[in-house]
Amino acid sequence: MTTLWDRTRQLASQEILATALRLFTEQGYDETSIAQIAREAGVSQRTLFRYFGGKEDLLGGGQERFGQVLTDTISTQPAEADVWEVLRAAIAAVLALHESHEEALKRFRLLHRTASLRAGWLEKRLRFQDELLPLIKARMDSADGAAELRARAVIATAFACLDAATMVWVDDDGEGDVMDLYDAGLAAVRG
Amino acid sequence: MTTLWDRTRQLASQEILATALRLFTEQGYDETSIAQIAREAGVSQRTLFRYFGGKEDLLGGGQERFGQVLTDTISTQPAEADVWEVLRAAIAAVLALHESHEEALKRFRLLHRTASLRAGWLEKRLRFQDELLPLIKARMDSADGAAELRARAVIATAFACLDAATMVWVDDDGEGDVMDLYDAGLAAVRG
DNA sequence: GCCAGTCTGGCAGTCACTGCCAGGCTGGCA
């Protein structure tokens, strides 16, 4: 059962998140201080840091779930499926998590335009890749060696193409479908 | 002509760099404070920050040159060369910049094991990719559209394979040649 | 030997982030 505490927490959390996203888009990420967000959201800095681990987490978008969704999707994929198919399905599943088109575009734009955010995101993405490694490795032909290297290369390439797709998508102001762009990018790579 | 100032600067710079690398490898990047490096190198914090923009730059390795070397190598490549050949040459040129095997391994290990450093490095690498974009785009078949996307995907894939190669190389304690691993990784991707 | 330009160190301040502590509110229990 949800207690009053839970509801209060939920409310405060949403208020903080909304305030942060508003200020970030209005004046930029680096130009917005934690103090300002806390003030305008009506909580103390200390509390804000208790709700969210750090400034980057205020962008929200539920990135914590991404890792789980990726691994889950891959695990439920048929054993005989091609690794590229498997990765495609995982990426599609993550993209499907985004709420609205506009929100996603807003967040992605912020992400790609702010160096510090971009760095943090890339780092997080690399951790996802590490989590995927054993799953993909198990699905690779273990006949010729260097399965680790090949698995790493394939995973990294898939994300690289997703990166390219996302960037083009953002540059075109959300024109077209990210998944189509991903396919086109991968096609350009694999010939 | 080199003045006394230049020589002093050079000396101080090297002393700082050496101290930093030593402390980083001894106790870890995050566990080493700027104050400690400055103290042990015999300069003030203020001066240290004047020599090097920030803590990340203290890892050295001449990463500033990388962008220049990449673009230069690509520019001097024959016009009819395949984009993959061109990118391979550029990556090989950058790898050739590393002084010694041991130093390179030490730096790479630090880079891959420290989240904050890895994030910064990935960000820098992304900027290199942006610089390469027009050069590669110009070499792509402009017949079918989406040259931007295809160029982005190809560049990102090349770096992704380099990433995979470097990681495996570090995990194997510098066994084998990074370039060979790169070729193997790219082969796994392009079939 | 002197002046101008440059480099240096120290100080104070900002910003993200953390530990600690006292006070307040909530939820369950008598």
Added chain:
DNA sequence: TGCCAGCCTGGCAGTGACTGCCAGACTGGC
């Protein structure tokens, strides 16, 4: 209904990276 235990909050102080400012020292050219 009253009360105690437990969680939650805000404030305060501290750390670590980084910047602006200023005064003092040193160097290079005249």
